[in-house]
Amino acid sequence: MIQSNWGAFIASLFFILQVHASDTFDSQWLKLLRYNNYNSSFESEADSNAFFLTSRGKTDPEGEYQKFIRVMKTPVSGDNHPVCMFPARALKIFQDNKSTKPDFSKCDKLNRYLKATDPKGASLVFASYFIQKPSSAFGHTFLRLHTNRLGNAALLDFAVDFAASVDTQNPIAYGVKGIIGGFKGRFSRMPYFLKIREYADLDSRDVWEYPLNLTNQELLMLTLHLWEMDQAYFDYYYFSENCSYHILRAIEAVTNKDISKDLKFFVLPIDTIHALSKNNVLLSPKRIPSQYSKVKTSLDSLSQENKLTVLEFYHDPFSFNLNIVNDIFLVDAMIDILNYKFAESLLTDSSDAKTIKLRESLLLKRSQMGSSKQPIISTIDSPSSGHFGSYFDMGYSYGDKKSINLTHAFALHQFKHSPKGFSNKFQMTMGEIQLSLLKNTIKFDSFKIFDVMNASTSFFLEFKPSWRFAIGVSRDFSTTNSVEPFALLNSGVSLLADDDYLLNLSFTFRPRFQEASNQFQLPAGVSLISQRNGQSFQIGIEASIYRNFDLSVYEFKLEPYFRKLINRNLEVYIQSSSRRAETQFSSGFTAFY
Amino acid sequence: MKKILFAAAFSLSLTGSAMAAHGPAGCGLGSMLFQGKSGLVFNVLAATFNGSSGNQTFGMSTGTLGCEDAQSAKVSVVSFVEGNKIALSNDISRGQGETLDAYLELIGQKNVDKSVLQKSYPTIFTKEASAEQIHTNILVALNK
Incomplete structure (x- = not known):
């Protein structure tokens, strides 16, 4: 039994x-x-x-x-x-x-949705780094579904976006909730043109479209799956389960490839592009130029004399005599400049009568001038051709002291790094930690919560000051060689800022708290960055001199460097660093991952 | 002092870290709200001290809010004109461009002579014309 x-x-x-x-x-x-x-x-x-x-x-x-x-x-x-x-x-x-x-x-x-979308393809879209706005500094990704029509106007397609519903105006609550998952993130659909107007025109960010390499079956699955996402919300984590992560996860689900295994815990939009690329999901990208890129292109097609005319127009458009202008390229450039300069008020329908009138007379003039060849938008390296999002740096220091120096940052790019796919005109580092190993001791040198710089000032067109802002703890100028909390506030000009050369001069405040004397100090001074970018190297110098009023001394820092690109994720360097008390030479490598 | 500095550092790091968390977007009101974007140099600071989390939103003055069909995100011609007014006026004054092409595709007139529209610019973009008027004016110009 x-x-x-x-x-x-x-x-x-x-x-x-x-x-x-x-x-x-x-x-x-x-x-x-x-x-x-x-x-x-x-x-x-x-x-x-x-x-x-x-x-x-x-x-x-x-x-x-x-x-x-x-x-x-x-x-x-x-x-x-x-x-x-x-x-x-x-x-x-x-x-x-x-x-x-x-x-x-x-x-x-569902049928109405399917009828309206009926996609013949899909793209991953990357709105590039927008350093002016903290929440967009790392870039943003979303999807474009190419609807099946006779024509192929991208502007009639629609976008699928994943975003947090921000329900607070308080920046602290905003930050805290964002990190601990206090916002709900949802998928949403919207006309694609809205995204283009927002990113390319209003923000003036280049937008990159990467067509997805999907079978018809996968494309159908994607369309149906995005519909399902109407029922979902996800706790939104800025650093990990963010917009780019969820877009990647949707693609992963329909291709059934294990793509997210190639991501780190911290997910940067650019790294999702690298991961998708590695899994053969992306085809070669196309750039939609930003409003600023358009201005640049139209300026390039002008003679030196006309460039000066445009400059005059830019600075005082309202008292400019339009009657003297007969060159079609000049008028085109002026229209682009007006659209760029007044982007926000034009796109938000809040322009004053003066601007509207000027724009109308310019467009009216243009409409009587016939056709011109559209200027060819120059090709530039795509964001995915550049290095990965996090970096690790190891160097050997010799000179007054011998040590092995280790640096790690989870994001993203220093102006010293190779500008391919990025730029030498901005810096965005977050969570950068530096340690040094001396004989048998490990010394904690610095931790920067962030160090952000925007040096992309166009000196020709307008004067927009460059700026840099950093905060953290460091023993950089410590008189007692202890780690001190500091901030860095800097503003100045880039006398030159093109793809090959950066020359930036700025005033700098470097407030810090000195623990030993329990004293708050506010050294102020000037900083200089001069950097030349070759095909596969960067050579430059970073120099600062501060007056420490509290101690009545000058402090300085002089750092020449040479960096050679081995491959896009590996750079080797030699540099020296001189301060009042010491000079160190070091050499090492930076590896991006 | 140290505490204050750390508190400042912490709050700044938090606002600085917000990755692509913009307001609700999608069909309906949210989809038509761009965030207030000012090219302010110290936006990082401004965002912290003004208490603005990038939500100075604006709506477009269309009654349709961009999506006639919340399920499909399908766009009507008038909404398209409304949302692309600046780019469309550029293109018509030049007699070419992507936004003009998209518009013509939307109204099923892909093969018209665009220079006709260019020449009619003054009658299309009349003073303070609404999106609807612009659309009507274009149709009139095309049928002349």
Whole structure:
């Protein structure tokens, strides 16, 4: 009796196992519902109950899978049926041979969506670094679905974006909530032109479109899957589960490639592009020039004399006599300049009467001038041709002291680094830590929460001061050689700032707190950066001199450097660093990952 | 003092770290709200001390809010003109451009002679013309 009971039990167990072996979910199911595997248990990143059919759905992929199979056997009555709300899952179950073909005929909303989108392709779009705005300094990614029409005007397509719903005006709450996941992030659809107007025209950021390398099947899956995301929200983490991460995860789900394994814990938009690229999901990109790039292009087509005319116009457009202008390229340049200079008020429909009138007379004049050849937008290196987002630096220092110096930053780019795919005119480092190993001791040298610089001033067109801002702790100018909290505030001009050369001169405040004397000090001075970029090297010098009024002494720092690019993710360097008390020579490498 | 400096450092680092967290976007009101973007030099500081998290939003004066169909994000011609007024006027004055091409595709007139529109610029962009008027004026110019 006992024996037969056991036999039945084992038989039933075997039956269950057998059923599981052929009937269970696979890796794509996990990806579609955003499950992660933690020590053989599962948890979905999605935080909305509506994203699951069962109450334990967030942690139970098998239960969700079986429930969906059962639900697919019930008649599809209308929009609220799971088949209509989660069409990619329905298709997946059908492909797994667990159901008959899903019936979408009663899904009115889904059908309207499908009819309107009907994509013939999709692109990952990267709006490049916008250093003026902290939340966009790392760039942003979203999707463009190329709707299937006779024509191919990109502006009629639509965009799918993942963004946090920010519900506070308080910057501290904004920061804290953003880091601990206090905002809800959602996917949304919008006309693609809005994105172009916002990023390229209003922000003046170059926009890069990377076509996705998808099969028709994957494209359909993507379209259906993005529809499912209407039911989802995710706690938004600025550093990890952010906009770019979720866009990547959606692509990962429909291609069923393990792309996110190539990401680090901190996710930078550019790194998602590198990861997708590595997995052969991206094709070569196309650039949509920013408003500023357009101005640059139209200036390039002008004679020196006309350039000066444009300059005059830029500085005082309202008293400029338009009657003297007869050159079509000149008028084109003036229109571009007006659009650039007054971008915000023009695009927000808040221009004053004077601006509107000037623009109208300029456009009217242009309309009577016939056609001109559109200037050719010059090609520049795409963001994905540059280095990866985080870096590690190791160098050996010799001179007054011998030490091994280690630096690590989770993001992103220093002006000293190779400008390919970036620029030598901006710097955005966050979380940079420096240690040095002296014989048997490890010394903590500095931690910069961030060090941001924008030196991209166009001296020809306008005077916009450059700026730099950093905050952290450092023993840089310490008189007691201890680590002191400091900030750096700097503003000046870039006398030259093109792709080959940067020459920046600025006034600098470097407030710090000296622990030993319990004293707050405010040294002030001037800083100079001069850097020449070759094809595969950067040579430059960084110099600062400060007057420390509290101690009535001068402090200075002189750092010439030479960096050679080995490949896009590896640079070697030699540099020296002189301060009042010491001179150090060092050589080493910077590796990006 | 030290505490204050650290507190400042911390709050600044937080605002500085906000990655692409813009306001709600999508069909309906949110989709038409750009954030207030000022090219301010010390935007980092401004964002901290003004208490602005980049939400000086503005709406476009269209009644349709960009998406006639919240499900599909489909755009009507008038909304398209409304949202692309500046670029469209540039293109028409030059007789060429991507925004003009997109508009013509939208109204199913891809193959018209664009120089006709260029010459009609004064009658299309009349003083303070609304998006709807601009659209009508274009159709009139094309049917002359």
